[in-house]
Amino acid sequence: MSAAKRHIVVVGGGVIGLSTAIALLDHLSSRYDVTVVAEDLPDHPSTTSPSPSPSKPPASYASAWAGAHHVSDAKTEEELARDQVTFDVLKRLHAARPPGFDEAGEPIVWNHQVEYFEQDRINRAAVEWYPDYRELDPSMLPPGACFGCSFSTCTIVVPLYLPFLFRLFLARGGRALHARVTSLEQALSLAESRTADFICNDTTASFAAPSALVVSPGLGARALADDEAVHPVRGQTLLVRAPWCTLSERDTVPNADLPRTAAVSPWPGLSRCNEEGFRDVYVIPRGGADGHFIVGGTRLPHDWSDEPREATTRDILAQALRYMPALANPHRSLTAGAGEAQPDDVDVVAVNVGFRPARSGGVRLERGPSLGQAQVVYNYGFGGVGYQASWGAALQCRDLIDDALGQARAPRGSTLASLDGRCQL
Numbered sequence: 198m199s200a201a202k203r204h205i206v207v208v209g210g211g212v213i214g215l216s217t218a219i220a221l222l223d224h225l226s227s228r229y230d231v232t233v234v235a236e237d238l239p240d241h242p243s244t245t246s247p248s249p250s251p252s253k254p255p256a257s258y259a260s261a262w263a264g265a266h267h268v269s270d271a272k273t274e275e276e277l278a279r280d281q282v283t284f285d286v287l288k289r290l291h292a293a294r295p296p297g298f299d300e301a302g303e304p305i306v307w308n309h310q311v312e313y314f315e316q317d318r319i320n321r322a323a324v325e326w327y328p329d330y331r332e333l334d335p336s337m338l339p340p341g342a343c344f345g346c347s348f349s350t351c352t353i354v355v356p357l358y359l360p361f362l363f364r365l366f367l368a369r370g371g372r373a374l375h376a377r378v379t380s381l382e383q384a385l386s387l388a389e390s391r392t393a394d395f396i397c398n399d400t401t402a403s404f405a406a407p408s409a410l411v412v413s414p415g416l417g418a419r420a421l422a423d424d425e426a427v428h429p430v431r432g433q434t435l436l437v438r439a440p441w442c443t444l445s446e447r448d449t450v451p452n453a454d455l456p457r458t459a460a461v462s463p464w465p466g467l468s469r470c471n472e473e474g475f476r477d478v479y480v481i482p483r484g485g486a487d488g489h490f491i492v493g494g495t496r497l498p499h500d501w502s503d504e505p506r507e508a509t510t511r512d513i514l515a516q517a518l519r520y521m522p523a524l525a526n527p528h529r530s531l532t533a534g535a536g537e538a539q540p541d542d543v544d545v546v547a548v549n550v551g552f553r554p555a556r557s558g559g560v561r562l563e564r565g566p567s568l569g570q571a572q573v574v575y576n577y578g579f580g581g582v583g584y585q586a587s588w589g590a591a592l593q594c595r596d597l598i599d600d601a602l603g604q605a606r607a608p609r610g611s612t613l614a615s616l617d618g619r620c621q622l
């Protein structure tokens with residue numbers, strides 16, 4: 198029984214809601230019980246399989262559709278801090294390898310990243326802190342690029358990492374409920390229901406009436422938080438198979454700052470930052486024997502269409518091949534006898550569409566007016582950076598919950614310390 202603890206309800210089962218829920222459970226003083234209420238959770242069959250499945254999560258469940266690379270484009274100190282805290286937690290998590298962490302494959306893969314910039318205003322502060330950072334000699338730049346750099350970073354392999362987060366949450370005593378709600382009040386009331394069908398490891402636990410609510414419904418904040426600034430940024434990406442596309446000798450750099458156990462992908466990651474300052478071409482290696490890459494991608498604000506577009510697929514492939522011709526199946530391009538690899542030469546395994554949950558004016562991470570007895574903290578609007586900002590956002594949100602409930606803030610190390618291999622999944 199845990200009736201003496203405060204009960205926190207989190208609306209949203211994406212990377213932001215789940216990371217926040219784990220951070221709340223991970224308080225050194227074990228002072229919170231947590232219920233996640235979400236329409237979509239990572240127990241969907243195709244969210245747990247690295248291969249495509251006939252039934253897909255909806256495009257609005259952004260966390261199922263990210264690449265996801267950790268390549269910061271932070272514009273403010275707060276954003277940079279979130280990305281750096283997340284990088285640090287991912288590194289520790291990878292080194293700690295808690296039980297169940299890699300039961301279906303490596304959820305975090307280290308890789309060598311190459312970045313090309315086509316604009317003069319380079320946001321160096323966002324990337325120069327990564328391990329092994331170096332600037333590329335101008336002679337190595339492709340046409341159109343005026344600056345390039347490389348560094349070591351990680352890929353978060355979403356089909357493995359998101360279910361791992363969910364297992365970690367349940368293992369820490371959290372419980373979850375599949376439900377679409379039409380109001381925040383409804384989420385609070387469902388979370389205290391005695392008859393709801395909760396997913397949990399301990400069915401005997403009883404939770405008190407909710408003391409606080411974390412609002413992390415991604416795009417759902419448009420309706421649930423009555424926030425018209427929230428909108429989709431449509432992204433079409435391709436899952437590509439290219440195990441022959443390995444690092445060249447020249448591109449290999451020492452990974453001095455990575456955990457000793459780090460499995461470094463033999464495949465490179467790459468992106469191009471266009472003249473408007475957006476990464477409109479990216480190749481994200483997912484590691485594993487399949488040699489899978491996520492190749493993207495588009496960024497179309499306010500576009501609600503979840504149907505893949507054939508012309509977009511060809512355009513994505515043509516752009517990616519300019520920078521990484523080795524993505525093409527060498528057998529196919531040789532057969533065709535063409536000089537340059539063509540989009541048809543690439544083995545496309547799946548074409549996907551996801552909606553980045555963006556917010557004009559940026560992330561909303563703040564306290565709001567209480568709902569009855571429950572204090573409220575908003576934590577949404579992460580657009581295209583939710584994975585790389587996830588742990589930083591989760592710890593900021595936990596601080597706000599501590600403040601709202603008049604508790605001393607947990608030391609930052611508490612979350613990191615308990616990730617050091619002692620948790621049982």
Ligand SMILES: Cc1cc2nc3c(=O)[nH]c(=O)nc-3n(C[C@H](O)[C@H](O)[C@H](O)COP(=O)(O)OP(=O)(O)OC[C@H]3O[C@@H](n4cnc5c(N)ncnc54)[C@H](O)[C@@H]3O)c2cc1C
Nearest residue numbers: 210211213236237259260266378415417432551583584585
């Ligand atoms: C194509 C693409 C590529 C991306 N690449 C990267 C990348 O490389 N790196 C990176 O860091 N990020 C990337 N992102 C962004 C990242 O995926 C998002 O920022 C992140 O997933 C947002 O997480 P979230 O938890 O806020 O929202 P979501 O994952 O959308 O989760 C929202 C949750 O709220 C629930 N919900 C919503 N409304 C309701 C309701 N009414 N009732 C109950 N539940 C509700 C949903 O069911 C879901 O559980 C990418 C996104 C896309 C689409």
